Amino acid sequence: MATPHVVVIPYPAQGHVIPILELAQRLVQQGVRVTFVNTDFNHERVTSNWLDKDSFGDLMQMVSISDGLEPWDDRSDIYKLTLSIMQTMPHKLEELIETINKEDSSKVTCVIADDCMGWAIRVAKKMGIRRAAFWPASVATLASFLSFPKLIDDGIINEKGTPLKEQTIKLSETMPPIKSENLGWVCFEDVALIEASFLVVKEAEEASRLTDWFICNSTTELEAAAFSLYSQLLPIGPLLASNRLAEQAGHFWQEDQTCLTWLDQQQPCSVIYIAFGSFTIFNKTQFDELALGLELSHKPFLWVVRPGMTKETTTDYLDGYMERVGSHGRIVSWAPQQKVLSHPSVACFMSHCGWNSTLEGVTNGVPFLCWPYFADQFHNETYICDIWKTGLRMEKDDAGIINRGEIKSKLEELLSDETYKVKALDIKIKVTSSIREGGCSNRNLNSFVEWIKER
Ligand code: UDP
Numbered sequence: 001m002a003t004p005h006v007v008v009i010p011y012p013a014q015g016h017v018i019p020i021l022e023l024a025q026r027l028v029q030q031g032v033r034v035t036f037v038n039t040d041f042n043h044e045r046v047t048s049n050w051l052d053k054d055s056f057g058d059l060m061q062m063v064s065i066s067d068g069l070e071p072w073d074d075r076s077d078i079y080k081l082t083l084s085i086m087q088t089m090p091h092k093l094e095e096l097i098e099t100i101n102k103e104d105s106s107k108v109t110c111v112i113a114d115d116c117m118g119w120a121i122r123v124a125k126k127m128g129i130r131r132a133a134f135w136p137a138s139v140a141t142l143a144s145f146l147s148f149p150k151l152i153d154d155g156i157i158n159e160k161g162t163p164l165k166e167q168t169i170k171l172s173e174t175m176p177p178i179k180s181e182n183l184g185w186v187c188f189e190d191v192a193l194i195e196a197s198f199l200v201v202k203e204a205e206e207a208s209r210l211t212d213w214f215i216c217n218s219t220t221e222l223e224a225a226a227f228s229l230y231s232q233l234l235p236i237g238p239l240l241a242s243n244r245l246a247e248q249a250g251h252f253w254q255e256d257q258t259c260l261t262w263l264d265q266q267q268p269c270s271v272i273y274i275a276f277g278s279f280t281i282f283n284k285t286q287f288d289e290l291a292l293g294l295e296l297s298h299k300p301f302l303w304v305v306r307p308g309m310t311k312e313t314t315t316d317y318l319d320g321y322m323e324r325v326g327s328h329g330r331i332v333s334w335a336p337q338q339k340v341l342s343h344p345s346v347a348c349f350m351s352h353c354g355w356n357s358t359l360e361g362v363t364n365g366v367p368f369l370c371w372p373y374f375a376d377q378f379h380n381e382t383y384i385c386d387i388w389k390t391g392l393r394m395e396k397d398d399a400g401i402i403n404r405g406e407i408k409s410k411l412e413e414l415l416s417d418e419t420y421k422v423k424a425l426d427i428k429i430k431v432t433s434s435i436r437e438g439g440c441s442n443r444n445l446n447s448f449v450e451w452i453k454e455r
Pocket residue numbers: 014015016018251275276277278279280304333334335336337338353354355356357358360
C-alpha cells in the first residue's frame with residue numbers, strides 16, 4: 001500500500017508553526033509522509049534552528065514557498081503580509097502539489113492547514129484532495145471566529161469586522177465573556193488592519209465548512225463550553241504535553257540551553273520564569289519597570305528578552321542592573337520553554353498568556369502571573385484567573401504601567417498562597433489524562449491518523 005502523503009501548511013507566525021510542526025512529527029512517527037510548507041522567510045529560520053531535523057529520514061520534508069514579499073520587507077506589517085499571502089500563496093501551493101504529484105512516487109493524499117490559512121483548504125478541495133483544518137489557539141477564540149455572521153446579525157460588528165461599540169460578548173451561557181475590543185481580529189488600532197485580519201477570519205469560517213476534519217490543539221478538560229458550541233471541532237491537544245522533553249522544533253530563534261544548567265543550581269520551586277512569546281513589544285518605561293520589579297522581589301528569575309522585544313533596548317538594561325542582580329537573575333534571548341517549565345526549580349510563570357504558553361504552563365502544573373497584551377491573550381487570562389483559578393492578573397497604575405510595586409506584591413501573593421499551586425497540579429492531572437492512552441484527545445488523534453492512512 002502506498003504511504004499516505006500529507007502536505008502541512010502553518011500560518012507564518014511562531015505560535016502557529018511550533019504546534020503544527022509537532023503534529024507533523026506525530027504523523028511521521030506513525031509512518032505518514034509529510035511535506036511541511038513554510039514561507040521562504042520562515043523556512044530559513046526554522047531549518048537553521050532545528051538541529052534534529054534529519055532524524056525523521058525521508059518521511060519528513062521541509063520545503064517552502066514565497067509569501068509574495070521581498071526578504072527585506074517588514075512582516076510585522078500584518079496588512080501587507082495578509083494581502084500578500086492571500087494573493088500569492090494559493091497559486092504557489094497548487095503548483096507545489098502539482099509538482100509533487102508529477103515527480104514524486106507518493107502523491108499528496110491530504111492537506112492539513114492552519115485554519116488561518118483557510119485558502120489552503122479551498123485549494124485542496126479544488127484539487128480533489130482530502131483536507132483537515134488545524135487550530136492552534138483556544139477553541140473559545142475559534143468559536144468567536146466562526147460566530148462572525150451572528151456577531152454581524154446582532155449588530156456587534158459591521159460587515160468589515162469592526163465593532164460598532166464596546167460591549168461584552170457571551171457566545172454561550174457557560175462561556176466566559178469576551179470584550180468586543182479583544183476579539184482576535186480587532187486588536188489593532190488601525191481600521192485597515194482590522195479589515196485585513198477580518199479577511200483571515202472569513203476565510204477561516206469558509207474553510208470550516210469545506211474541511212473533512214477540524215482538529216484543535218486544546219482539550220475538553222480546559223474548554224468544555226467552547227467545544228460544545230461546534231460539534232465538528234475535535235480536541236487533540238495539548239500536543240506538546242505528551243512530548244515535552246523531546247527536542248522541540250520550529251523555533252525562529254536559537255534556544256539558549258545554558259539556562260537549564262543555571263536552573264539545576266537553584267532551589268526547587270524558587271524561580272520566576274518570565275517570557276512574553278514571540279511578538280510582544282514593550283516600551284522602554286514598562287521594560288525598565290519590569291526589570292526593577294524583578295530586582296525588588298529578591299527572587300531568582302529567568303527572563304527571556306527576545307531580540308527586538310523593545311524598540312529601544314539591546315542587552316544594556318538599566319545602568320549596573322546585571323551587576324546588582326548577580327547570579328540571582330538570568331537573562332536569555334530565547335529559552336527552551338518546554339524544558340524550563342517542566343524544571344523542578346520553576347515556581348511560577350509570568351506570561352503574556354499566548355495559547356501555547358498557557359498550555360505549556362498548564363501541562364506542567366505551573367501557576368501564572370498574567371500579563372496579556374492583546375486579543376485572545378485576555379481571554380486566556382480569564383481562563384487562568386477566573387475559571388481554572390491557577391493564577392493572578394496584574395493591574396496597571398494611573399499612568400497605564402504595571403509598576404514595580406505591583407510586580408513585587410503580585411509575585412508575593414502568588415507564591416505565598418499554596419492554593420494556586422494545588423489548583424495548577426490538579427488541572428495538570430486532568431489535562432494530561434486527556435492525551436494519555438484512552439483519553440479523549442488521544443482517541444481523537446488516533447482516529448485522525450487512521451483516517452489519514454485510509455486509502
Ligand atoms: N517560546 C520558546 N522560548 C521562548 C519564548 C517562547 O520556546 O523563550 C515558545 C513557547 O514555548 C511557545 C511559543 O514560543 O510554544 C510562543 O507561542 P505563544 O502562543 O505562547 O505566544 P505568541 O508567540 O504566539 O504570542
